[in-house]
Amino acid sequence: MVQRADIDAAAARIAGHVRRTPVIEIGPDEPGGPGWFKCEFLQHTGTFKARGAVNRVLAARESGELDPAVGIVVASGGNAGLANAYAARALGVPATVFVPLIASAVKVAKLRAYGATVVQHGNEYAEAYEAAQKAVADTGAVHCHAYDQPEIVAGAGTIGTELVEQLDGRVDTILVAVGGGGLMAGVAAATEGVARVVGVEPVTIPTLHTALAEGGPVDVPVSGIAADSLGARRIGEIAYEVACRTGVRSVLVSDDDLVAARRRLWDGWRTAVEHGASAAYAALLSGAYRPEPGERVAVLLCGANTDPSDL
Incomplete structure (x- = not known):
């Protein structure tokens, strides 16, 4: 449904309208390190979307x-x-x-x-x-669909090509929060054959996890602290197709994991993100995803539209 050519076309179309967001290093002695954060929360509107x-x-x-x-x-x-x-x-x-x-x-x-x-x-x-x-x-x-249209997915995928370029291809795994799956699908399509993508979901909204187990998108109950940003009832058709095609796997994190990761991002980097946007980092901190020795991991921080008063 969405291929690398679609993402390249999107990159040309949106050039000058969106920001090229920075990558910062997670040091080897820092929680979750070594690795990198892709700081897409600095995008216009505070979100990759x-x-x-x-x-x-x-x-x-x-x-x-x-x-x-x-x-x-x-x-x-x-x-x-x-x-x-x-x-x-x-x-x-x-x-x-x-x-x-x-x-x-x-x-x-x-x-x-x-x-x-x-x-x-x-x-x-x-x-x-x-x-x-x-x-x-x-x-x-x-x-304009929130996540399940080819142009939406292809636009999100420009993050993947941008990230690989910024790291000179030195990335093995990209951790991405999943709600409806548009971001995951775009990044997976953009980096197919270059890096693997792991989707990270709240255990309370396992849209991709359930679809992979059931053989297709199905409705799941929606609840939990990240429901305002990752609260799609089912994974998108495009996201499911791309996940199956590219071998995306899903890991689950708890609400407590999201809270802890969000707090750690604030304490360690003075970065305020949404609970849903902390999911990718929560996978590393909680052990839901454990990199192999020498594995080069990038964490996508995708949204900052949050109330910082509870940090």
Whole structure:
């Protein structure tokens, strides 16, 4: 569904609209080290999703799909909404964002600051998504999926090619948080044949883990501390296909692991990330993923839209 050529095309399309985010080293004597952090939380809107959103909206404009008077509609736990609101504002078109009632107040305030119309509906992402689909049908707006569209996945995949370039190919494994799986799929497609990708999920929302066990995407219950960012009810079709094609495996971490990793990122690096974004690092700290001797591991820190008052 998504190949390296799609990711290269996305990189060319979004150049100048997104940031090239830095990589910093985890020292051998530091928790989880040695390795690297890919600091995608420094991306526009504080989340990797800006890459896919910009790619989707620009592609829709190129194809003539985008009506500038109607704009775009997206359902989101918050981060995809922020990314698409940013993309829409950059192109001067309206954005309507449907979010569940559990969406972070920080994210809702930021959405409004970007000029988006915010509609809070339902207690889960899936309910907000249903309402967004109706709005698309009623208005003819461009639908921007939070994670399961080729342009969204390809945009996210530009992180993978960028990371490999920054490390001169010296990376064996990339740890990536998984909710709906768009980020994991993009990075896995971008680095296929170069590095392996390990998806890290909360034990309370095991979308990829369950799909791999069941032989396809299925609904899972959604709960836990990371539900506002990793709260998709099932893994995306694209994500499942790419995971199977490239051999992505899943490891699970607890809410306590997420809290500890998030706190360690603050204490050790003065980096404030969301609970969901701490999942990849939590896999190392908790032992859910144990690198082999000499294995070169990169940890993707993907989002910073959090309330820092509880750090």
